Amino acid sequence: MPFRNALGRTAACLALFLALGLGACAELPKDVDRPVSTALPAPATTPLGELVQQRRAAAGTRYESGFVLLDGAPAAYGSRLALVEGARKTLDLQYYAIHADASTARLLKAVREAAERGVRIRILLDDLHSTGRDAVVMRMALVPNVEMRMFNPLAGARASTLGRLFGSIDDAARIQQRMHNKLFIADNVLAVAGGRNLGDAYFGKDRKGNFIDLDVLVAGPLVQDLSRSFDAYWNNERAYPVQSLVTAKDLDQIREQARADAKAERERQAGNPPPADGAADTGASAAEVRAQVWDERPLDLRTADFVWAPAVVLADKPGKIPPDGANASADVGKAPGLTVTQTGRRPQGGAAKNDASLAAAADAAADGETVVDGLLQLIGQARSDLLVISPYFVPGADMKQAFAAARARGVRIRVLTNSLASNDAPVAHVGYARHRDELLAMGVELYELRSEQAGLGNAFGSGSGGGSAPGGSRSMLHSKVLVIDGRLLVVGSMNLDLRSQHQNTEIAVLVRSDTLSRTAAQKIDQVMREGAWHVVRSDGRMVWKAPEGSGLEDATAEPDTSAGLRAMVKLFGPLAPDALL
Structure with missing residues (x-):
């Protein structure tokens, strides 16, 4: 379910509130x-190499690393299938969330097959979402030739996230800090980096809601820099082998419970068919989704349109999440450092100008x-144009200062973020909405993704059908992208919000x-033109101008939302500080 992506923000707020009156339980x-x-040395003699x-x-080309933008679900899923099927030496997967659903089942089946043919597998997963059905993914640790570690784990049973929050409540400041990195690396020569987690909702297969996302496929020596970042997290004291946290018997019980829950859900759906007019139909059945997933094909890497260019990796060090015994709350905003790396020779001749430009940006x-x-x-280096995609956009004082300085230099700034209706985390929308007037006043152009009607049910993750995403x-929005002056492109796991800035660890290319x-x-x-509301000030009030060609009327309140949802956000918004959103 897509709403689980927002669970970290909700859990962070809940954990801190509960910590005021509760003690440790586990x-x-x-x-x-x-x-x-x-990481093993990049082998030039493997098929991928x-x-x-x-x-x-x-x-x-003079450049040693190549890139392909993966802006559609088929390419994103197909690229990962291609890497798994092509790998002969190593597969390293690092993710914030891996959901136990049809898309992941096929990917992990391919990963198990790779392990059977001798590929060394390492899976590093942030521990927040590994509860209930999603904990079944941890069974990968029992597969021969597969190692799996959980980063920054919560203590306690895995029946529910709420229960684990109670189990770790005396450590609330630490558990709200999460490993948000996403990497999928094959043979240390090809990798996928970007914003997607692993699950149906990230590959256009969820029946209730799907994320619009963007990854980049990376080829060549820059992958070695991504691998070094992976290694730093893998060997960090915050990374716990699965076997140290849960037994094989526990995992078997979790799997059986998940199967029983899935059977009960199928029976419930069979006994409650949608009405004849289809009003409650949320798209394809679970069986149809599974069939669609198995119809997906690996991306043909022989014909993929690589662009060869200079690039660097920006990666938070794992120490951004403090070790056991450290005062996590005191360390917020005092990270131990950022790694900026570039592997491979610097080209000469006609390519030197591009390389010098990148070097200045990296510096x-x-x-x-x-x-x-x-x-x-x-952003401080921008001279003419800045495009930003940040699904969770909560600008702190220094972000607003950077925007104001850029505007003073004449830089045009356009930001695409979620509307309240399209946001799977309404609590995060609060942190954006309270700064909207100030951003507009300084000349920042704001666009909010259009979605279908959203009510209180959406706010709590139930979703509704009838939107424009695959399957109705x-x-x-889930992409995290910056384009600076039409020459520098950043694709990564980060949002422009205080959580990404000070608490979660991130990585970008x-x-x-x-x-x-x-x-x-x-x-x-x-x-922005065809799928988003353009937010402006007109006659002293805020107006959402309808997307081009949509046939919709302009709105003077959060569009596509119910009065109940707007009231809830207005009521609880003041209680949520930006730093927790």
Whole structure:
């Protein structure tokens, strides 16, 4: 279910409120054995390694790393299938959330098959979502040749997230800080980085709501920098082997309970068919979704349209989440550093100008303490145009200062974020809405993704059908992208919000490419024109101007939302500080 993506924000607020009156209920294991392992050298003789060399040679490029924007669900899913099926040495997966559903089931089946043919598998997963049915994913740790670790785990049973929050309540400041990175690395030569987690909602298959997202497929030496970041997290003291947290018997019981719950849900659906007019139909059945997933095909890497360009990796160090015994709340905003890395030689001749431009951008980003800080430094280098996609957009004082300074230099700034109707985390929308007037006053252009009618049910994750996403479901923005002056493109896991800036760990790829920047900008422009409300001030009030060609009327209140949802947000909004959103 898509609403689980917002659970971290809700859990953070809940944990801190509950911590005021409750004590500890459970503890994490001590003296955990964490054998150190690192990425294997990038093998040029594997099929994937040879393919990268061939594609680069055919392109006749001076640059060693190539990139493909993966802006559609088929390409995003197909790229991961291709990496799993092509891997011969290693697969490293690092994710904030892996949901136990049809899309993940097929991917993990392919991963198990890769392990059977001798591929070394490492899976690193943030621990917040590994409850209930989703805890079944942890059974991958029992597969031979697969290691799985959970980052920054919560103590307690895995029946529900709420129960685990109670179990870790005396450590609330730590548990609200999450590993938000997303990486999918094959043979240390090809990788996917960006905003997507693993699950139906990220690949256009969820029956109630799907995320609009964007990844980048990376080929060449820059992948080694992504692998070094992965290794830093894998070997960190916050990463606990699954076997230290839960037994095989426990995992078997979780699987059986998940199966029983799924059977009960199928029987419930069979006994409650939608009305004849289809008003309650939320799209394809679970069986149809599974069939659609198995119809997906791996991306043909031999014909993928790689753009070869200079690039760097921006990565938060895992120490952004403090170790056991540290005062987490005191460390917020005092991260131990940002890693900015670039592997491969610097090209000469006609390519030197692009490389020098990237070097200047990388030097600017390196002045920040976190990925988001680095991006604010990059915004300080903008001279003409800034495009931002941030689904959860909660600008703190330094973000607003960066925007104001850019506007003073004459930079046009356009931001695409979620509307209240399309936001799977209405609590995060509160943190954006309270700054909307100030942003408009400084000349920032705001666009909010259009979705279907949203009511109180959507706010609590029940969703509703009838939207524009695949299967007749809701559309929700999840991409995290910056385009600066039409030449610098950033794709990563970060939002422009205080949570990404100070608490969650993030990773991003910064590419110096006119071609990729232009492609991304064109896609963003189209969504802004045809799929988003343009928010403006008119005659002293806020107006949402309808998307081009939509046939809708302009709105003077949060569009596509019920009065109940708007009232709830207005009532509880003042109680939620920006830092927790």
